[in-house]
Amino acid sequence: MNKNTQKIRLSGYGCFSAEQSLLCGQCFQWEKQEDGSFLGVHRGSPARIFSDETGILISGEGGEAFWKDYFDLELDYGKIKNDFASDALSREACTYSGGIRILKQEPWEALCAFLISQCNNIPRITSILHTLRKQFGQPVQFEGRTLYAFPGPERLANLETEDLKPLRAGYRAPYLLAAARAVCAGNLCFEALRGMETEKARETVQQLPGVGRKVADCFLLYGMHDLSCWPEDTWMKKVASVYPRAEKLKKDKYAGIIQQYLFYFVRAHWEDGTVQRLAEMDRIG
DNA sequence: TGCCAGGCCGAAA
């Protein structure tokens, strides 16, 4: 065990599943292990995360406050779910994906992840980001393995598109470089974005090439923890097509959390017709 | 071979 590695147990917070929170598509750096734990690096700190009904077990670097902040454990998700689950589809989404918490991700990493996400699928996004970390990130030794921290903008800013060929990211690669250069040149400042109203922050980040409304909202929700953002995508358009209440939910203070519940549930239950049946019940009721 | 995947962009209507 490294000298900085600690074992931390967090219990009594509820509404948390490592599996759901780390693999629901909001982040892409955690790898599931055979024992059910998850291995990854957050803000340069490697860790193994495990959760069950008794709480969360963390073995790794970074202290208790560091991981409590990442998982946003102080926010009362039980209350949010109670307020939200007033119809059949919402209740089902809460039951199915109620272990999801919106993580407080590192902003630069989240921005890159959702630049890569456009017109892409989760396994491939994960693969591209893994290659990016391995090619350009700082290696971190943990439990006898080599993990990789996410490369900072300064590492990417001086590269050329050709250097990113191994990522197989296609037309998205130049977007990463442009974002890195904007951050390094001071044209995009995450601290400044924190002080802005949502609309102004969205407008600012959309000035980057490759950032439209969807990528901007994903970045604001997952990277800046603006829980009011609703990153509407193809799946949520499917929800809206059968579920009129989706329009109202977009304006909720916790719209992002609700969107993530619905996204996870609908992605799993669209093809078997469950979503359509529940939405129909809501219309009749 | 064709279509789709947590879009964006610029041109044309």
Added chain:
DNA sequence: TTTCGGCATGGC
């Protein structure tokens, strides 16, 4: 203001 094709890539 809306619509549409192209953009890289990989899996099915």
